Amino acid sequence: MPKDSFDSDVIVIGAGPGGYVAAIRAAQLGATVTVVEKEYLGGTCLNWGCIPSKALIASTEAYQNVLHADKMGVKIDGKVSIDFDAIVKRKEKVVTTLRGGVGMLFKKNKINHVEGFAKFVDKNTISVEKDGKKTKLRAKNFILAMGSSVIYLPVPGLEGGQKEGVWTSDDAVNPPFVPKKMLILGGGAVGVEFSYVFNGLGADVTLVEMMPTVIPMMDEDLGKELGKQLKKQGVGVKVGASLDKCEKTKNGWKCHVTTGGKTEVIEVDVVLLGVGRKANTDGMALDKIGVKLHRRGVEIVDDSLKTHVGNIYAIGDVTGRIQLAHVASAEGVRVATNIVKGEAKQMDYKAVPNCVYTVPEVASVGLSESEAKSQGYEVVTGRFDFRGLGKAMATGHIDGFVKVVCEKKYGEVLGLHMVGAHVTDMIPEGVAAINLEATIESMIDMIHAHPTMAEAILEAFEDAHGMAIHK
Amino acid sequence: MTEVIMPKMGDGMEEGTLLEWLKNEGDSVKSGEVIGNIQTDKAVMELEAPGKGKLAGILVPVGETVPVGVPIAALLKDGESLPDGWGSGAPAAPAAEPEPAVVAAPVAAAPVAAKSTGRVKASPLAKKVAEKAGIEIAAVAGTGPGGRIVERDVRAAIEQQSTRIPAAPPVAAAAEDIKVPLNHLRGIIAQRTLESKQQVPHFYVTVEVDLERIETLRQAFKEEESGKVSVNDFVVKACAKALVDMPEANATYGGDHVLQFGSVNIGVAAAVDDGLLVPVVKGCENLTIRQISQSVRDLVGKARDGRLLPDEMQGSTFSISNMGMLNVDNFTAIINAPNAAIVAISTAKRVPVVVSDDEIEIRTVMNITGSFDHRVLDGASGAKFINIIRDYLESPTHLLS
Structure with a gap:
């Protein structure tokens, strides 16, 4: 093969929400694109993450709504129960349908889908191995989008896998059963979502988080409120706590949990590790061709997402930076555009929304109050509780609140933080506000539909301005 | 209650810096009594009480610069108190031209520079920052989507103005560069000459x-x-x-x-x-x-x-x-x-x-x-x-x- 002949303009390695989106955009812009995927189209998000967990959460919520239907004046005679197999089957159908959708999009955009594991030969060549057979592929540019995988966080005494009652999030989205008693380690998005699901489906759940609140990556007020709501639902929320060691029992584990200096032993069937992921970079010979790796993944040169090798880019979890599907997709679009159009535009991470799909939901974008203060902003905040809204009362979704964080001098919107029903669907307002450089005054000039939960956003901005109407 | 606003002490005045309060909150003042000093673009002016009453609710501390027309304090008559939320509101609409405190020039009143009346594509934050920095937003080049003026553009324009002071000639490497902060007059000269050279x-x-x-x-x-x-x-x-x-x-x-x-x-x-x-x-x-x-x-x-x-x-x-x-x-x-x-x-x-x-x-x-x-x-x-x-x-x- 002559040295300057290429099979594709762009080869994308990994077909998750970063890779498949990058591939489609590059193809739309006229590039010839090949995607190499070692497993399923859709990656973690679609197969083991966002989507299957949302399907399980939806079933759980449906069950809970029926259980509490009397509150809304609906009387149910007879037994209400769950069909766990049906729940898992439904989830599986959702996943396979969406996975097929990605395949259709590839066909439509004439993207060449190659199954197998990619290993670099030189900076323009990979060798793809599938069932012992190797194929060489050459491209002008590469997008590394291999994503990340769960890792087993080392806990003294805790060994084994699903069969031994040690689950990761991969196991939790394909649960063989609902454990009777369960300990979930880590109160991040994964930990709290599965706490809601398994508690809601009848398990006795203890949630152990090291930091002083659950979801510690978000504004402190959100974590406090969510912790309170989960406790109300029956989850044993332990914050500022650590899982010191585990002892194997006949049917599960004895877990030694220390909270504020006091240690207690909690017996469970299953320990779910809700923390820890690792970039998928092993065995690809990346370092041999000059792509530098750091502790958490592929090192990029700047926010144009180039690696140390000029024709190779990295997006999504594999960079070890922000591990969110929508960030990977946005990075994929940016990189695909940069490659095809010969640009070097940088990503802007000022307004990255972050959502947690518990009941109540949590959503956040921009700076938390403490982040804003530590960055030197003079901060003004506003807050409005959903219980003050007509829509919240009418629908029975009175829990939670909206908090806005703004800069004082100009009124610049710095952050929007919400906990409550439907808040993940309301967060785009905050994204738009921050991206478009809105100020408090411009936000309160916007008419918000009535009755909606989003009125709380208007009221919170009014509050930051010193005059919420319904507070 | 009578609001004390930043008065417009001449046609070109857009903002004033409160140099000194000569009265304290609670002091009774007569109409026309001098209650403070204000630095305008070019001179120090006396701030006269717009009515009589007790001085209250001072909103502008010494050293702060506010646009013309913005309330800076209140005068209360007996039995009156400050309204709720006094001072938390938006500055009075700048469109409301306050009465000039000084009689305008005869016949040839200084004409106002032709301002663009069309919509300026700019983010709310960019407008705010420009307003506070005294920059005409329409004169700023936008780099946002579709030429929209965003905060960084205004910041760059401010930066550009402040770097327009002739730099000290490069001399021996040992000499350190000195950053001389703009005094008020320098800032005004920078703004006026830039505007003239750019727009005329x-x-x-x-x-x-x-x-x-x-x-x-x-x-x-x-x-x-x-x-x-x-x-x-x-x-x-x-x-x-x-x-x-x-x-x-x-x-x-x-x-x-x-x-x-x-x-x-x-x-x-x-x-x-x-x-x-x-x-x-x-x-x-x-x-x-x-x-x-x-x-x-x-x-x-x-x-x-x-x-x-x-x-x-x-x-x-x-x-x-x-x-x-x-x-x-x-x-x-x-x-x-x-x-x-x-x-x-x-x-x-x-x-x-x-x-x-x-x-x-x-x-x-x-x-x-x-x-x-x-x-x-x-x-x-x-x-x-x-x-x-x-x-x-x-x-x-x-x-x-």
Whole structure:
């Protein structure tokens, strides 16, 4: 093969929400694109993450709504129960349908889908191995989008896998059963979502988080409120706590949990590790061709997402930076555009929304109050509780609140933080506000539909301005 | 309750800095009593109580700068109290033009620079930052989607203004760079000159003026009891007469029209310790050269002492910049917007001149250069105008009437 002949303009390695989106955009812009995927189209998000967990959460919520239907004046005679197999089957159908959708999009955009594991030969060549057979592929540019995988966080005494009652999030989205008693380690998005699901489906759940609140990556007020709501639902929320060691029992584990200096032993069937992921970079010979790796993944040169090798880019979890599907997709679009159009535009991470799909939901974008203060902003905040809204009362979704964080001098919107029903669907307002450089005054000039939960956003901005109407 | 607002103490004033509160909260004040001092663009002004009552709810601490029209305190009558949320509200709509505290200039009130009235594509934050920095948002180049002006553009414009101070010449590597913060006047000069250079299409015309006759006349004046008259006084008078002869140069660009002023008010640029001020000699068309001379001397003296009233720096219809004492051969001046023209006066010097009969004589000459707003005047008009000035200066007896 002559040295300057290429099979594709762009080869994308990994077909998750970063890779498949990058591939489609590059193809739309006229590039010839090949995607190499070692497993399923859709990656973690679609197969083991966002989507299957949302399907399980939806079933759980449906069950809970029926259980509490009397509150809304609906009387149910007879037994209400769950069909766990049906729940898992439904989830599986959702996943396979969406996975097929990605395949259709590839066909439509004439993207060449190659199954197998990619290993670099030189900076323009990979060798793809599938069932012992190797194929060489050459491209002008590469997008590394291999994503990340769960890792087993080392806990003294805790060994084994699903069969031994040690689950990761991969196991939790394909649960063989609902454990009777369960300990979930880590109160991040994964930990709290599965706490809601398994508690809601009848398990006795203890949630152990090291930091002083659950979801510690978000504004402190959100974590406090969510912790309170989960406790109300029956989850044993332990914050500022650590899982010191585990002892194997006949049917599960004895877990030694220390909270504020006091240690207690909690017996469970299953320990779910809700923390820890690792970039998928092993065995690809990346370092041999000059792509530098750091502790958490592929090192990029700047926010144009180039690696140390000029024709190779990295997006999504594999960079070890922000591990969110929508960030990977946005990075994929940016990189695909940069490659095809010969640009070097940088990503802007000022307004990255972050959502947690518990009941109540949590959503956040921009700076938390403490982040804003530590960055030197003079901060003004506003807050409005959903219980003050007509829509919240009418629908029975009175829990939670909206908090806005703004800069004082100009009124610049710095952050929007919400906990409550439907808040993940309301967060785009905050994204738009921050991206478009809105100020408090411009936000309160916007008419918000009535009755909606989003009125709380208007009221919170009014509050930051010193005059919420319904507070 | 009576609101005390940042008063507009002259046409050009957009904001003021509270230098000093002379009364405390709770003090009773009479209407018109001086309750504080305010630094405007150019001068320190007294803040008078707009009514009587007890001073309360001071919103603006000493040292803070706020736009004109913004409430800065309140006066309460007996039994009154501050309204809830006093001070938390938005500043009073800037559109509500407060009454000028100082009577505007006669006939030729200073025209406001033509502002773009169309929608400016800018983010709310960019607008806010521009407003607080005193930058005209429409003059900022946008780099956001579709040319939208975003915060970084305004920040860059502010940065650009502040870096426009001539940097110290690069010297030995050992010397450290010094960052000199802008004083208020420097900031104003930076903003005004930038705006003029960016928004006014300048063109320049230079002529050489033979000063022999003026020098003779000045000698005659010197010997009189009433004292000296400077070359500059002759220039002001010559310009005044030229502006009467050619009213199209005594004008301003108004977007869809050109406004020719009825009065000739000449701004005379004067160097002061920390910058440059332009006091205005008003009604020059009716002043004799002696009156002009007196008026210029008074105003420049006041400028150097920092005693100029805002109104004495406003309402110019034309300006003169004189570097005669600075030993320069020629220079061009930036138009003092919204004027349509400015004349730059260079140093008089003795040079050989070809006079009539093709003979060479040593004579005193100086260069004068007119800068003109091309939206108001074309090249031929500029040339005509600068030649009228030259004619007057070379036939100075016409200036004595």
